[in-house]
Amino acid sequence: MKYSDKIRNIAIIAHIDHGKTTLLDSLLRQSKLFRDNQDIPERVMDSFDQEKERGITIFAKHTTIPYEDYKINVIDTPGHADFSGEVERILGMVGSVLLLVDAQDGPMPQTRFVLSKSLALGLKPIVVINKIDRPSADPDRVLNETFDLFTELGATDEQLDFRYIYASGLSGFAKKTLEDPSTDMTPLFDLILEATPAPGGEVEEPFLMQAATVSYDDFLGRQVTGRIVRGVVKKGQTLIHINGDGKATNFTVSKLQGYLGLKKVDIDEALSGDIVIISGLPEEATIGDTITDPRKPEALPAIKIGEPTLSVDISVNSSPFVGKSGKHVTMNKIKDRLLREKKANISLRIEMKDEVDKVTVAGRGELHLSVLIESMRREGFEFSVSKPRVIIKEEDGVKCEPVERVYIETPEEYSGKIIEEISLRKGEMQHLSTSEHGITKLEFLVPTRGLMGLRGDFLTMTRGLGILTAILEGYTPWKGNIAGRTKGVMISGCPGKTNGFACFNLQDRGVLFVKPGDEVYEGMIVGENSRDNDLIVNVTKAKQLTNVRASGADENIILIPPRQLSLEQAINYIEDDELVEITPAQIRLRKTFLTENERKRKEREVKN
Known part of the structure; x- marks a missing residue:
């Protein structure tokens, strides 16, 4: 055998x-x-x-x-x-x-x-x-x-x-x-x-393997995991690495590992059919590359991966609070971290453009991008993130955008609201059915743009009882403008520390994102306005004190708890002229241009 x-x-x-x-x-x-x-x-x-x-x-x-x-x-x-x-x-x-x-x-x-x-x-x-x-x-x-x-x-x-x-x-x-x-x-x-069929592959044939997973070790360098298609690999053996462009590079297997339960174990040799980790490859080795024997070099077909649909710009944190909680704040540090991610995560696309102050990162969806951003935040990075944009393609001279097939399950009484909301987001209903238990199943084709921020609204509309799943369907001609956020924001007009008196007076104007005692700066978004315009507010204004004793006690201030936005909610909430400031300690929203004069100047430039 x-x-x-x-x-x-x-x-x-x-x-x-x-x-x-x-x-x-x-x-x-x-x-x-x-x-x-x-x-x-x-x-x-x-x-x-x-x-x-x-x-x-x-x-x-x-x-x-x-x-x-x-x-x-x-x-x-x-x-x-x-x-x-x-x-x-x-x-x-x-x-x-x-x-x-x-x-x-x-x-x-x-x-x-x-x-x-x-x-x-x-x-x-x-x-x-x-x-x-x-x-x-x-x-x-x-x-x-x-x-x-x-x-x-x-x-x-x-x-x-x-x-x-x-x-x-x-x-x-x-x-x-x-x-x-x-x-x-x-x-x-x-x-x-x-x-399950046995993997097969002749042991006597020259070694051949394709990299399916890539990792990096500070001591061992580039490591790849894959299934041995044929042959035998031994520690210390000289092999050839062939990249996607066909470039061949010789290297020596510095370490060979297999799996036993949850642990990686060192082994001296592995045979065809097994899944192993090989260390010592060239720095540029990536997923889909071929590792083969010099006696019979052969390149395997590349692994095809679906393309990203959303992109964000990551730039240095330029707020007055930069460096207060993060260790890595410079663009060089951010670029190095993103380049490391690019080597290991094949489904992300990271582009270093001509602009020295930002990097464009494209992924499969909001969650895909937010996992990377959250990982960097926990590693001590500080940076700013722009509003997500869909990646546009041109097919036969027609501007096309990604469209997703959305499956929804919800109690019947909420289905009307959902249909109305998704219609406003240029969604087209494909299927509707209601079971005897009162559960409605809906199917839509919705542009990816229309899905941004929908999940939070969906949970509110269905009281948390609905299930929404979206899968990329393909590309469709551009659907036209989709209404974004319907309400404006409250912007801090000065730096300082918020207090209960100012928060109490502002909570009738909308929903606050800050609580008493929070540090704010000019241009930081501190709440959502109840109307559609942006409002500059003073959230640091304290009650005027006098030395005249009042006949009655001060009125009791009752504050509504502030809205706490998660990372995904914050990224979906902002508009094109706003950024999310990511730090290890806090996630803040801000205007791209912090002062009112800068914002007005930019508006005039856009109009002209």
Whole structure:
């Protein structure tokens, strides 16, 4: 038996929150990788801080589970559409995918997206009907809906004859039929071994591998992870790196690592079919590059990744509070950090333009960009971010913009408001249906511009009971102007510290973003005006004190709590003449030009 016959490479794909990481937790726990008394956190694969806080997977991660005398390499993938680039690039490494479908919700929009990608690559998915122990689960209906989805996506006869299993990742059991006892994950382990083809590849042939994941180590330099297509690799071996332009560079393998459970382990050699980490590559090595043997150099086809749809400008923080909480404030530091991100994150596009004071960063969506911005903020960077812009294409001389297919589930009484709001944002309804339980399902085609800021309004409109998912559909001719923010802002007219007296007098004018005791500067946005014009206010004005005693006590001041904007909300809230000031301690909104004179001068220049 060949070595690769004992290897199975598989990825877990699903819609967001259908239980990928929880199911993998159960597989890891039952694989005897951990001691009985070892403390294992929930969602153990979500090791990145933001993944734990947001409750979602952001980066694809590798693990290896030993089962009997087999080695199962498992890749946990994100379920959110903004991180679909992570899914696209790792599917070429695996022999099959576990497609998780919620036993209550059934196939969801992102299920369709990840399934279409895997079917296009010729993979034969294993369907896992997860969460079958939920009170309202209906596994039979969900299985039929999943089969219908396979048919709709043009699956081949062989792909339509998919294997399936029922499971509960949280309770830690899987079973082939609903009547079987609920014991452990053994049926799922056995099904993976049966239904996933061995990776193949001849050990005697010269070495060949494609980089699917890229990382950087301060001591080891550039590292790439990928599946060995054929041959053997050893520590200290000389190989050739071929980039996307066909340029070949010799290098020596300084370190070779594999996975065991959650850990990286040093190994001396690896054979075809295995997933390994190779260190010592040239600095410019990136995802999709080929690593091959000098005896038979061969370049593999590049990995195709969907293009970004939104971009923001990142510039130095020019506010009076610059450097108060951040360590890295210069443009050189910001550029170095973004260049490091560009090497590891293939779905981001980072452009250093002629302007010395800003960098344009393009990504898949607001969440994709905000994860990068939040990471930099936590690393001690200070900078300013512009309003997101959609990336325009020209097709046959026609100006085109990205359009997204939006799926909405909401209680019936809120559907009218939603239809009205999305119509104002140039959305076109494609489908509407209401179930006997009073849940309305809506489907729209909406320009990406129209989706900016919609999620916050959507949660307000549906009292938090609605679900909204958007997936890029393609490009459509420019839809014309879309109304932006309908209200103006309150701008601080002077620097200082806010106080309760000024806040109390201003709260009738709109909604404040600051509380008493906050430091403000001229040009900083301190609230939302109740009207459509911008208003310059003095939020630092204190009550006039006299030495004359009043006959009655001062009136009791009752302040409305200020509106706290999250990073995504702040980026969506601003207009073209405004910026979000990002610091490790605070997120502030400001006008691009801080003084009233500068703003008026700019207005006159635009008119002329």
